[in-house]
Every structure is written in C-alpha cells, then in structure tokens.
Amino acid sequence: MQRRHFLGNPAVAILFAVTVLYLIGLLCIYATEFTQTGRPINTIKQIVFAIVGLGVVVVVRGLGYAWFARNGYLIFVSGVVLLIPLTLARYVSFGDLIPNRRGAYRWINLPGFQLQPSEAMKIAYIVGLACYLRYRENYRTFRGLIVPIAASFVPLVLILLEPDLGTVLLMMPVLAIMLYAAGARGKHFALLAAVGLISAPVLFFQLQPYQRLRIFGVALQSNTLRQRLIDEPEKFAFLGTKRQAMEWEVGAGMQLVRSKAALGSGGVLGQGWGNGTYVEFDLLPDEHNDFIFAIIGHQWGMVGCLAVLACYLIIILAGIELAAATHDPFARLLAVGVVALMATQVTINVGMTIGLMPVTGMTLPFVSYGGSSLLTNCAAIGLLLSVARRKPYMLSKQPFEFEESIGRDVPVRPTPSYRKSI
Amino acid sequence: MFERRLKQLAFLFVVVLAVISLRLVDLQVIHADDYREQAQSALLRPAKTLEPIRGRILDRFGTPLAADEPSWQISVDYSVLSGVALEKGRVSRDSVDALWPMLADFSGEDVLELHERADRIVKRITLWREKISAYHGYDITLREERQPHPLVTGLDDQQQIDARLRFASFPFVEIEHGVHRHYASHPAFPHILGRVGAVSAEHLDDDPFSADDFKRYLPTDSIGIMGVEHLAEASLRGSRGVIQHDRRRKTTRHLEPSHGQDAAITIRCDLQTAMYELLERRVPELLPNDWTGASAVVVDVETREILSLVSFPGYDANRFNRDYSALRDDMRHTPLRFRAVANGYEPGSIMKPMTCLAGLDSGRIGVNSLIDCDGYFDRERFENSFRCWKISGTSRRMAHGGINAAEAITGSCNVFMYELGNRLGVGTLTNYYEMAGLGKPTGTGLREERWGINPTPSWLNSERNMRVTPGIAWNLAIGQGQVIVTPVQAANLMAVYASGVRRELTLIAGDDGRPIYELPGTAAEWQAVRDGIFGVTNSPDGTAYKRAHWTNDRYALCGKTGSATTRPAPISYKIKYTDAMNVEHVRIFPAKIRKNAIKRLVREVPDAAFDPDKDVSVHEVFPAPTDDPDDRHAHAWFAGYLQRITSRGRQIRGETPKIAFAVLVEYGGSGGQVAGPVAKDVAKLICDILGPDLDPDHPPAQDYPCNVGIS
Missing domain, CATH: 3.40.710.10 (DD-peptidase/beta-lactamase superfamily)
Structure with a gap:
C-alpha cells in the first residue's frame, strides 16, 4: 500500500493534534491555577468539558455531514433565532436569564450550563453557507453571491450588537475563504473586497472608543509612537489620548505589555512547567483563557509555541486534504469552513498575544479554558471527521471541476489516487 | 482550478503561521532579555512610603518640649468630606448630618471649626489634583481622594475604644493609627513652640523642596505654621523613606526615612x-x-x-x-x-x-x-x-x-x-x-x-x-x-x-x-x-x-x-442684620477690629444681609470708659x-x-x-x-x- 500523505490518515492526524493541544492547554490551566490558588477547580471543569466534547465529536460524526446538508438552512435559522434575545436584552431586561457582563450580553443562563449563542452560530454559519454554496449558480453569478452576503449580515449585526467583536472578526474571513474555495469568480471577489475596504472606515467610526483603541493598540505598542503622542497629543489624537499613552502599561496596553513580557521572557526553552513569574502570580488577566498562548511561551519557550503551531498546521493541512479528497460539494465546503474557522481563530488569538492583531475576546481552539469554545470546536472537528468517514461516491464527478469552455460538466482529471489507499 | 484554490489556501495558512513564528523569534530570541527584565519588574509591588518622625523641640538643657507621639485619630472618607458620596447617593444625608454634632461632642470642638477643617482638606486636595492634572494634561484621580482624612487627632487608647463604639454605625468613619504632636502643657510655652498644621494650598504652591521627591510636601503632610515649629521647620521635618517588595517578598528597594533633627532652643x-x-x-x-x-x-x-x-x-x-x-x-x-x-x-x-x-x-x-x-x-x-x-x-x-x-x-x-x-x-x-x-x-x-x-x-x-x-x-x-x-x-x-x-x-x-x-x-x-x-x-x-x-x-x-x-480699645462689636427669612437679628461678636467681626458674621450666618457701614457698631471697649475725663x-x-x-x-x-x-x-x-x-x-x-x-x-x-x- 502506497503512503502518499505525510500525515498518514488525516482523521487520525487531526485527532492526534487535537489531543496534544488539549493536553497542553490542560497543563497550563492546571499550572497557573494550582500555583496561584492551590485548588484545580478549572482543571477539573475542563476535563469534564473534554468528556462532553468527546461526546459531541462522536454524535456529530455519527449524524454525518449528509444530515447537516439536509438540515443546513434550519440550523442556520435556529442559530440566528438564538441570537435575537441577546439583542433584545439590551432594551428589555431578562433578569438573570441573560446577564450583563462587562457591558455585553453574550450568555443565556440555562439550568446546568450557560449557552453562548454566538459560539453555536459559528457552526450554524459554516453549515448554512456550505449548504447554499454547493450549487454552482450560487457562487458563479454575482446575484448568487448577494444572498450569502446578505444572509451573513443578519447574524453579524446581531453579534456585533451583543457586542462580540471577536466573533464578527472570525466570521468575515470564514466567509471569504469559503467563497474563495467554492470558486467565486475573481472579479466578483475583487468587487466584494473593494466594498469591504470602502466600508471599513465607516464601520471603524461606528466602533466604541475602547474597541478603536484596541485596533490602534497594535500601533501604540511602539514606544516611539507613544512618546510622539505624549509630546503632540493634538496631532496624534486619532491614535488615542495623551492619558492613554501615558498610562499605557497600566491601562489600555497592560494585557499586551504583559503577554509579550510573558512570551519573551520564556526565551527558547521556557521557564519550565509551573515555573515563572506569570505562572506563579496572577499578573496576566485571562491567562488561562484568551492569553493562554503567552503562558505556553512562558513555560515552554519558543519550542512549546512552535509545537502548538505545528499541531494547528496538522489540523489545517489534514482538513484541506480531506476537502480535496471528497467529491461531495457540501462536504468539501464544510471541511474548508472548519479549517478556516480553526485557522482564523488561531491567527487572531496568537496574533493578539504577540501584538500583531488587536486584542479581542478570542480563544485558542482546544487549548483555552472554557466549555462553549471547546464544545464548538469539538463540533467542528466532528464535522471534519464525518467528512473523512463518509466514503466518497466512487462514481461521482470531482466537485467544482468543470471545463468552462466546453460548458458540460465532465471530469477533466482522474480522481486522486489516494482514494485507493483508504 | 478549484483544487488549486485549496492549495493556495493551504499556502496562505502556512505563510500566516510562518509570520507568527518569525514574530516569536523576535520576541523570544532577539529581545528575550528585555522581556525577562520586564517580567522581573512585573513582580514589584507598589512602593510604600516610610514617614519620618518629626524632630523634637528641646530647651537649652535638652528637656523635650514638643515631640511626636503615636496616637489615634478619627478619619472620614474623602468622598464624604467633599460631598461626592452624598451626590451619588452612596451615603444618606441623615447619617452625614448626624456625624458632625457627634464628632463635635466627642472632641469638644466647635462644629463650625470641624466643618472648616474638612473644607480645608477638600480645598487642599482639589488644588493638588488640579495641579497634577494640569501637569499631565488630563484629569487625574488622586490616591488621597479614596482615603479617609483625619478630623480629630490625638486620641489615647481609652478614647480610641470609646470612639470605635460611638462611630460604629458610620461606615465612612475610620479610627486610625496616627502620629500626634505632643507639647509641654505648661502655659508658658505654647507661643514659643507654636504648632503644626495641615499643609495648606499656599504651601503646596510655594514648596522649597518641590524638586526632592522625598522631601516635597504632600497634601496629607503637616507643617510647622507658628512659633519654633515654623522657624525650625526645615530641620525638624526630615525626609521620607521608601520600601518596596516584590511578590516573592524580597525587598527590592529600601531607603530609611531620615528623621527630623531635634531643634534646641535657647529658652531655659x-x-x-x-x-x-x-x-x-x-x-x-x-x-x-x-x-x-x-x-x-x-x-x-x-x-x-x-x-x-x-x-x-x-x-x-x-x-x-x-x-x-x-x-x-x-x-x-x-x-x-x-x-x-x-x-x-x-x-x-x-x-x-x-x-x-x-x-x-x-x-x-x-x-x-x-x-x-x-x-x-x-x-x-x-x-x-x-x-x-x-x-x-x-x-x-x-x-x-x-x-x-x-x-x-x-x-x-x-x-x-x-x-x-x-x-x-x-x-x-x-x-x-x-x-x-x-x-x-x-x-x-x-x-x-x-x-x-x-x-x-x-x-x-x-x-x-x-x-x-x-x-x-x-x-x-x-x-x-x-x-x-x-x-x-x-x-x-x-x-x-x-x-x-x-x-x-x-x-x-x-x-x-x-x-x-x-x-x-x-x-x-x-x-x-x-x-x-x-x-x-x-x-x-x-x-x-x-x-x-x-x-x-x-x-x-x-x-x-x-x-x-x-486708649480703651473695642473688644466686641454689635451687628444688626436680616436673615434669609427677612427677620432682624442683633448679634455680638468678640473682635478687636470691625473687619474681623464682619468676617465672623459672614462665616456663621452666610446669608445675612447688612450694611457694613451702618449696622456694625462697637459694643464694648476695654478698659470701660469712666466719667473722669x-x-x-x-x-x-x-x-x-x-x-x-x-x-x-x-x-x-x-x-x-x-x-x-x-x-x-x-x-x-x-x-x-x-x-x-x-x-x-x-x-x-x-x-x-x-x-x-x-x-x-x-x-x-x-x-x-x-x-x-x-x-
């Protein structure tokens, strides 16, 4: 049997990478929590989440992507409906059912657990998009493209109103990647990109000052720029106020400054598990959550960081491999969507930790503490595995492959040889 | 064509991860030492100020006539003194109104005097805040605005216990440890020794030590305002020290305060x-x-x-x-x-x-x-x-x-x-x-x-x-x-x-x-x-x-x-005035000069209406005039x-x-x-x-x- 793929079986590779990531995360959660408080409560919770997550993987994989393909629109609409009470909560009080936390309405309190509809929406969004884009007329014509974009706006606006900027920032790239993978025409794509670029400044001024500051925070990391702002506050007023520049390290820039210090002080090999300033003391807010990557870098240095990135690379490449292998257009789009979801989450989360992206609430998949995030990502992985599981229809044509000049849908390439190895 | 798009996407993700890896090299290899230093300083706890002990005043033979002594003080939250707490509804008007007579009763002082002391504290801190805000170019909240400030000082242990019982129902009143200036009680000394008081707005504006972080006056400091306390202020005062620990309880910075020097005066x-x-x-x-x-x-x-x-x-x-x-x-x-x-x-x-x-x-x-x-x-x-x-x-x-x-x-x-x-x-x-x-x-x-x-x-x-x-x-x-x-x-x-x-x-x-x-x-x-x-x-x-x-x-x-x-001199003045309800009153104020009598009236009855030329007259002179020309x-x-x-x-x-x-x-x-x-x-x-x-x-x-x- 010829082994053409460096990862061997993509499904196994994905499961392996996910397990490694989860264990690294668990070690970090335990190390910070136990050294600081002596009681590993979150660690135990995270283990419970993982068991539930495993169940989610099994169930989703068992349902199979065909089930999702059949119920795609229903799932999408359900996701949107779940978001509506959160928006209403801004105007009508739901009491403890939808609490206001740090000025945002993101959670619905249900007996036993807290539902975060924007997390569920991520999966619903991918499924819905894949459902629509599997038909050729929907992605090759400009009119066909209007629908997914318009449909995207509904959940995007609802989530933006919560507000949960992070999820919005996540869904836009997912949409773009799925459109691209589906085969949207270059000129349509360019038009969309142009519209996006033009609307960006308008959107920017709609942002809250603190959200804007986060975007400029990437620039304000620079000591030189901050000094300029302190010296000439009027000239650089668009970046922020003089006060924000002067109180950077204890104010707006505190998390970024500390996360970079935690990462940088790890060096190449790190301080060791359970060691180091940022593990021993509660200096970095959200250290077990959004900023867990900084703690990984602090404890295991660059080696640890690269190992984590390698695991994500495995998931991404294996996902793309699966997408390439399947003949079902829905399955392919689903796989690309899941890969896009993972890659974008990793890029935004790690990017903000290392100061290349604005700080937004974004978890690192499988590593960060948190049930909603873990279960969502487990569901995504379940979808991916269901794509791997379903044997391709041997007789079907290659999806998305056709000869335009001929105008008839006939396969132009032989099917990939790896199918034989399955 | 679309298979190629998948490959392009894969390439895009690899590039993104490569950029991240390069940034990691920058953070963790090239600038690792800078960040290690930052991580070290992140351990530091805020520095604590060590207050110096004010020097004593000694007579010619070294008999102490004035010295700092540990004591207790009754302090009230700044937000209550400034009225902010009342505005924001964090305290009830009843409890604030009840506080002042109780304080006056406890200390034996005049309610007006206590009010004025509180006003001086607020004025001082407001001025300091404005000064610092002007320096920074934006509005600053001072640490002093979140602290209680002493209104009654010099309580001994017994009084302290009494005060704790009496003021237990006021959440914004604290009985704190403090330092109290103790003087020789003999009436021959108060004028010479003078007294210390809270730093005033003028002192803060005109501070000879403003360049020295350890010596410059802070709004909570005291300063000699009369007599030898004022005369020898520079040597009596001393300068602050500082101590800083990190989170591992290691002392990272320690400067002992330099206590004030005793001032020896020539008085026997x-x-x-x-x-x-x-x-x-x-x-x-x-x-x-x-x-x-x-x-x-x-x-x-x-x-x-x-x-x-x-x-x-x-x-x-x-x-x-x-x-x-x-x-x-x-x-x-x-x-x-x-x-x-x-x-x-x-x-x-x-x-x-x-x-x-x-x-x-x-x-x-x-x-x-x-x-x-x-x-x-x-x-x-x-x-x-x-x-x-x-x-x-x-x-x-x-x-x-x-x-x-x-x-x-x-x-x-x-x-x-x-x-x-x-x-x-x-x-x-x-x-x-x-x-x-x-x-x-x-x-x-x-x-x-x-x-x-x-x-x-x-x-x-x-x-x-x-x-x-x-x-x-x-x-x-x-x-x-x-x-x-x-x-x-x-x-x-x-x-x-x-x-x-x-x-x-x-x-x-x-x-x-x-x-x-x-x-x-x-x-x-x-x-x-x-x-x-x-x-x-x-x-x-x-x-x-x-x-x-x-x-x-x-x-x-x-x-x-x-x-x-x-010649006989006035010792009190009679002032006729009408109050806000248009009712006429006559009050007598002890004062040597007219201006001070008017000042007293304005202070005690802020809404009094009167003509300073006609309504103010000398009430009593000393020595009392006799018939003998x-x-x-x-x-x-x-x-x-x-x-x-x-x-x-x-x-x-x-x-x-x-x-x-x-x-x-x-x-x-x-x-x-x-x-x-x-x-x-x-x-x-x-x-x-x-x-x-x-x-x-x-x-x-x-x-x-x-x-x-x-x-």
Whole structure:
C-alpha cells in the first residue's frame, strides 16, 4: 500500500493534534491555577468539558455531514433565532436569564450550563453557507453571491450588537475563504473586497472608543509612537489620548505589555512547567483563557509555541486534504469552513498575544479554558471527521471541476489516487 | 482550478503561521532579555512610603518640649468630606448630618471649626489634583481622594475604644493609627513652640523642596505654621523613606526615612516657667480689675540668646483644638497673642538713655553739660503742653533744676529730653534709634514677630503723610509719639545699653554667626548713660528707687521704668442684620477690629444681609470708659539689666552686665507703681535661677525645678 500523505490518515492526524493541544492547554490551566490558588477547580471543569466534547465529536460524526446538508438552512435559522434575545436584552431586561457582563450580553443562563449563542452560530454559519454554496449558480453569478452576503449580515449585526467583536472578526474571513474555495469568480471577489475596504472606515467610526483603541493598540505598542503622542497629543489624537499613552502599561496596553513580557521572557526553552513569574502570580488577566498562548511561551519557550503551531498546521493541512479528497460539494465546503474557522481563530488569538492583531475576546481552539469554545470546536472537528468517514461516491464527478469552455460538466482529471489507499 | 484554490489556501495558512513564528523569534530570541527584565519588574509591588518622625523641640538643657507621639485619630472618607458620596447617593444625608454634632461632642470642638477643617482638606486636595492634572494634561484621580482624612487627632487608647463604639454605625468613619504632636502643657510655652498644621494650598504652591521627591510636601503632610515649629521647620521635618517588595517578598528597594533633627532652643525651661508663674501671680494681684496681659523677656547680653520669652496669659497647647473658640473669643486677654514679639507698645521713658547717647555722641551736649529744668519746656509758647513729670496734675512739686545727662536719666527729666530732641531733630534721633535696633526685626526669625516702628522722616512722610516738625522730635525724645517697640526689642535695647553693642537675638541654640554692631559713643559717654540707669533704681533721686530698688550681695537691679499711653480699645462689636427669612437679628461678636467681626458674621450666618457701614457698631471697649475725663491709660514698662556691684553697693564700672530683660504689664499705669515691684521679683528670680551660671560661687537660693518637659 502506497503512503502518499505525510500525515498518514488525516482523521487520525487531526485527532492526534487535537489531543496534544488539549493536553497542553490542560497543563497550563492546571499550572497557573494550582500555583496561584492551590485548588484545580478549572482543571477539573475542563476535563469534564473534554468528556462532553468527546461526546459531541462522536454524535456529530455519527449524524454525518449528509444530515447537516439536509438540515443546513434550519440550523442556520435556529442559530440566528438564538441570537435575537441577546439583542433584545439590551432594551428589555431578562433578569438573570441573560446577564450583563462587562457591558455585553453574550450568555443565556440555562439550568446546568450557560449557552453562548454566538459560539453555536459559528457552526450554524459554516453549515448554512456550505449548504447554499454547493450549487454552482450560487457562487458563479454575482446575484448568487448577494444572498450569502446578505444572509451573513443578519447574524453579524446581531453579534456585533451583543457586542462580540471577536466573533464578527472570525466570521468575515470564514466567509471569504469559503467563497474563495467554492470558486467565486475573481472579479466578483475583487468587487466584494473593494466594498469591504470602502466600508471599513465607516464601520471603524461606528466602533466604541475602547474597541478603536484596541485596533490602534497594535500601533501604540511602539514606544516611539507613544512618546510622539505624549509630546503632540493634538496631532496624534486619532491614535488615542495623551492619558492613554501615558498610562499605557497600566491601562489600555497592560494585557499586551504583559503577554509579550510573558512570551519573551520564556526565551527558547521556557521557564519550565509551573515555573515563572506569570505562572506563579496572577499578573496576566485571562491567562488561562484568551492569553493562554503567552503562558505556553512562558513555560515552554519558543519550542512549546512552535509545537502548538505545528499541531494547528496538522489540523489545517489534514482538513484541506480531506476537502480535496471528497467529491461531495457540501462536504468539501464544510471541511474548508472548519479549517478556516480553526485557522482564523488561531491567527487572531496568537496574533493578539504577540501584538500583531488587536486584542479581542478570542480563544485558542482546544487549548483555552472554557466549555462553549471547546464544545464548538469539538463540533467542528466532528464535522471534519464525518467528512473523512463518509466514503466518497466512487462514481461521482470531482466537485467544482468543470471545463468552462466546453460548458458540460465532465471530469477533466482522474480522481486522486489516494482514494485507493483508504 | 478549484483544487488549486485549496492549495493556495493551504499556502496562505502556512505563510500566516510562518509570520507568527518569525514574530516569536523576535520576541523570544532577539529581545528575550528585555522581556525577562520586564517580567522581573512585573513582580514589584507598589512602593510604600516610610514617614519620618518629626524632630523634637528641646530647651537649652535638652528637656523635650514638643515631640511626636503615636496616637489615634478619627478619619472620614474623602468622598464624604467633599460631598461626592452624598451626590451619588452612596451615603444618606441623615447619617452625614448626624456625624458632625457627634464628632463635635466627642472632641469638644466647635462644629463650625470641624466643618472648616474638612473644607480645608477638600480645598487642599482639589488644588493638588488640579495641579497634577494640569501637569499631565488630563484629569487625574488622586490616591488621597479614596482615603479617609483625619478630623480629630490625638486620641489615647481609652478614647480610641470609646470612639470605635460611638462611630460604629458610620461606615465612612475610620479610627486610625496616627502620629500626634505632643507639647509641654505648661502655659508658658505654647507661643514659643507654636504648632503644626495641615499643609495648606499656599504651601503646596510655594514648596522649597518641590524638586526632592522625598522631601516635597504632600497634601496629607503637616507643617510647622507658628512659633519654633515654623522657624525650625526645615530641620525638624526630615525626609521620607521608601520600601518596596516584590511578590516573592524580597525587598527590592529600601531607603530609611531620615528623621527630623531635634531643634534646641535657647529658652531655659526653669526660668521660663518661673517667670510665667511670677506674672500669673503678681499681675492679677497688682491690677485686680484691669489686667489684660503682660510679657517678660530675658536675654543674655553677650550672646544675645533669649533665655525666657513669656507672654501672659498662655494656654495649654495640648488643648488648643478643644479650647480654641474660647481662646479666640477672649478679646480682653487675647491668650493666643504672642505678646512678647507680636505686640508693639510706645517705649516711653526707656528710650531716654538712647536719646542721651545720641545727644552725647553727636556733640549736642557734653557729659557734663547742664540743661535747666524748670518744669516746663518753652512755657511761653506751649503753656502746659510739654512739662516735666515732676509738675504733674494738681500736686506741684519741685522741678529738676540744672542737670546733666546722667542725672536726667536718673530723674527721667522730660524737659531735658525735649531740649535734646529739639537740638537733634527727628532725623538724627531716629538714626540713633535705628542703630539700637528699633523698627527692625530682632533676629528671632519668628513669623509672629513685629518690627515695631522707628518713625524716620521718610517713614513719617510716606506712611503717615506728616510733615516733620520739631514737636515730633520732642515727643520722640521721651519715647512717645509714633515710635513703637515690642517687648523683645525692649530687652535687646537694654542689652545695647548694657554693652554698647547691637547684635541680633536668637532663639536657636548654637547660632553663633550673627554679626556684632558696635554703636558709636565713647566709653565716657556710655558710662554716663549707664550711671544714669544705675541711678534710677539705686539713687534716692531715681524715679524707681522707692519701688524697684533691689540688690543682693553681688548684683543690683538697674533699669528704666516707662509708660506707654494707650486708649480703651473695642473688644466686641454689635451687628444688626436680616436673615434669609427677612427677620432682624442683633448679634455680638468678640473682635478687636470691625473687619474681623464682619468676617465672623459672614462665616456663621452666610446669608445675612447688612450694611457694613451702618449696622456694625462697637459694643464694648476695654478698659470701660469712666466719667473722669482725666482718666488716662498706660501700659507699664520696666526694662533693665543686672549690674555687678561691690560689697558696698557701688557698681563695678568696667564689667559688662550679663543679663538684660524687659517686662511689660498692660494697663499697668505710669511709672514704677506696677512694673517696679514686678521688676524686683524678676531680678530676684533671675539671680536665683541664673545665679550659679552667672557666678559659679553663688549657690542657688531656691530650687526651681523644671518638670514641664514631656517624656
């Protein structure tokens, strides 16, 4: 049997990478929590989440992507409906059912657990998009493209109103990647990109000052720029106020400054598990959550960081491999969507930790503490595995492959040889 | 085509991860050391300030008279003091309103006074906040705005427990540990020692240490505001220290505070207390109905150190806050007044020796020149206006006749002095007065000190808009008219008479750098002056021989009586006003001057409407006016020094007296009737207490223990 793929079986590779990531995360959660408080409560919770997550993987994989393909629109609409009470909560009080936390309405309190509809929406969004884009007329014509974009706006606006900027920032790239993978025409794509670029400044001024500051925070990391702002506050007023520049390290820039210090002080090999300033003391807010990557870098240095990135690379490449292998257009789009979801989450989360992206609430998949995030990502992985599981229809044509000049849908390439190895 | 798109996507993700990896290399390899340093400093906890202990004030022998002591204080949250808590509804109006009377009841202070203290705190911190905000260019919230601030201080352990029980229902009141300035309780000391108070807005604006982080004044600091506390502030204060730990409990920075240095003053606490007690006993005895106050100053002639500086009446410095309103309102005795340095009086006859010296030195008269006193000066022109004291009232006694300078001093002859003043003129006379130290600070450095007035021709022109006439010089020659001296200046004047040398006085021990100014005049001329002064108390012709002749086997009391004419002065005002409800009221405020009475009304009844010109009138004067138009009032001086004498009672001429002093009894009447007997007691006291120091062979006649110091 010829082994053409460096990862061997993509499904196994994905499961392996996910397990490694989860264990690294668990070690970090335990190390910070136990050294600081002596009681590993979150660690135990995270283990419970993982068991539930495993169940989610099994169930989703068992349902199979065909089930999702059949119920795609229903799932999408359900996701949107779940978001509506959160928006209403801004105007009508739901009491403890939808609490206001740090000025945002993101959670619905249900007996036993807290539902975060924007997390569920991520999966619903991918499924819905894949459902629509599997038909050729929907992605090759400009009119066909209007629908997914318009449909995207509904959940995007609802989530933006919560507000949960992070999820919005996540869904836009997912949409773009799925459109691209589906085969949207270059000129349509360019038009969309142009519209996006033009609307960006308008959107920017709609942002809250603190959200804007986060975007400029990437620039304000620079000591030189901050000094300029302190010296000439009027000239650089668009970046922020003089006060924000002067109180950077204890104010707006505190998390970024500390996360970079935690990462940088790890060096190449790190301080060791359970060691180091940022593990021993509660200096970095959200250290077990959004900023867990900084703690990984602090404890295991660059080696640890690269190992984590390698695991994500495995998931991404294996996902793309699966997408390439399947003949079902829905399955392919689903796989690309899941890969896009993972890659974008990793890029935004790690990017903000290392100061290349604005700080937004974004978890690192499988590593960060948190049930909603873990279960969502487990569901995504379940979808991916269901794509791997379903044997391709041997007789079907290659999806998305056709000869335009001929105008008839006939396969132009032989099917990939790896199918034989399955 | 679309398979290729998947490959492109894969490539895109690889590129993104590569960019992230490059950034990791930048953070974790290239700049790793910088970030390690940052991680280290992230461990630091905020630095804690270590407050210095304020230095003590010691008397000449090291007896502590003022010292910091640990105590308890009642503090109230800043948000309540500033009213922010009430505005935001964090406290109820009832509980805030209930607090003030309870605090006043507990501390024994006036509610208004407490309110004002709170206002001062808020004003100070607001100013500081504005200053810092202006510096940063944006609005800053100070740490002090989140802290409680002391309103009542100096509680002992028992009071502390009591306060905790009483104020338990006020969540914004805290009973805190603090430091309290404790003073010698004897009423002889409060004026000299002064007091410390909270730093005011002006201090913060004008801070000599603003460049020094450890020394500059913070809005919660205290500062010496009166007396020696103010005078020696720079050395008493010390500077803050700092301590910083990291989260591993390692000390990363530690600078001990440098505690303030003790300030040693030149006052002898035994002499000071005995002198005060003497005045306290004798003054009410001699003037049972009329006494208001007195002061006494004793200086060392050679070093010009002030050995005693008494202002009577005094008060207990430790009860200042509690007794403040009563002390403030006692306008007759004005116990808060530092009389010895801050009250000016006409010098009267004690200026006569200086007039004579001026005449002798400028050659207007010789040592043996005679001037004839027939009882009147230029009677043809002035009738009875300028007459000698010997021709007084209805009892006509003999005039002095032809006398020389020494005899004129001994007999205190006015006519002689008028003539001399006529010959000298205002310019020359005030020139000599200035050499003797009139109209100038004596050098104590006390902020309360007044300079008195030496009415030079230019001063008369500019300040009084007066033409300089010979009449002014005649009056000046007998120490009357515009000339004003303080008791401490009078004592220094006596030291000048005793030594022929002027030097600045000092209150701070060991201050030896003060220059010495030799006054003009030959030895013979000075001797004539001193002979005259010796005669006042030791010759039967002397004006104070009857009442103030005192010698022991070594010393004779020499000096000059004097009287400073004065008029009854207002001690309270009546103000008619209408309140906000348009109801008329009349209230009486104790005050010396109109302005202060109006200030009090505005403070206590902010919405009162009144006409400052018509509605304010003098209510009471002291001394109360009588029907007798001839009823004149005068403060009595006795200023002198102790002259060594032979066993036969003759002065030892070559020897400079060592101790000079001045006593002033307010409303003591003219001449030696009141001041003379007091002076005798003072002389005895000085000899008893200073005797062993003046002369090692001389055993103290009586033991004057000094047990006023604090532990």
